Amino acid sequence: MKLGGYLLFCLLLSPMTVTADEYDFDIKGMHAFIDFRIQHLGFSWMSGRFNRFSGRFSYDESNPAASDVSVTIETGSVDTNHAERDKHLRGEAYLDAKEFPKATFISTSFTENADGTAILIGDFTLRGISKPLEIAVTPVGHGYDPWTGYRRGFVGEAQFKLTDYGISISMLGEKSNDVYLTLSVEGIRD
Template identity: 35%
Template sequence: MAKHRAPEGSPTDFDAATVALADVSGDYTIDVAHTRIGIRARHAMVTTVRGAFTDFAGEAHLDTLKPEASSVSIRIRTASVDTGQADRDAHLRSPDFLDVERWPEMVFASTDVEQVDEETFEVTGDLTIRDVTRPVTVEFTLTGSAKDPFGNTRVGFEGALSIKRSDWGLVWNTPLDTGGVLVSDRIQVEFDVSVIRSA
């Protein structure tokens, strides 16, 4: 089940998945300290702006023998958006975009999990942003599992989701004199997730 690992100390050693545990079935919570939920969008048609949400929580149920019985839910505090620039973050929190006063959370709740191959899973679920709920599918790759020094069973996943923000009513924009718009409609959401099995 484990990927081939490079020799110990090799520069590529940290890139290899470490699937050390045969059965990771159980209930898990997201380890916020070791998880990143990132976003990126094109700005002015010439560059990519990156950011992240820093306040979130979530749970997962993993079933090794019956992957379709697995599930995941994530709740993200919209006011926690952070792109490293205060004025831009204030605009993203405003009614032009996330409208955090009215809609303090974004929520993803899975409705189906399909195993594609040994380490790849397609997780379909409902994504709610503001007052709109639409189905999306995220392809997650299992990056490893291990028992950490504190006795916790950990499992890691990486995934990405491309959405059109206008599908959720986030339509604010400004046209450019040279053509195009200030902010791309298509947004990339990136997941680097570590979950810990519940006691």
């Protein structure tokens, strides 16, 4: 009994390290999406998505500011449900997927609000140009799935200008400069 009490005493006195939970985007289960929309000449909306991407995030409920996110998008996977337009978007005038096959986002800060929403800020790199990007984050939910895994989901929304990344909009008009990006992410805890 003395040994058990001593071990318990040592355990209570030892420094305990709590780390953030690490999550991988659920790409295989198709529970993560990167969608975008942009005005077409100011007359209608054109929507699309990226079919190939990967990412990770960490989230620490006791210290949300320590959370981080990294995303890699394969630019050649752009899909607007129109093969000819997709080919054009992959070309030099827009994504230039041959020269710049990946776009990335690496977070630099995460600020959670009292209601659970958050502002995620990081460096977004597209066509070799890096700029700060602010993403408004809304939690969706978290918990154990039926297969004994633990999942956490968020939706993030951001807006950026094509011209900030060296993409000319001269043919499209000013209303086509703004890209509205939505990241729907479900992560599986490691």
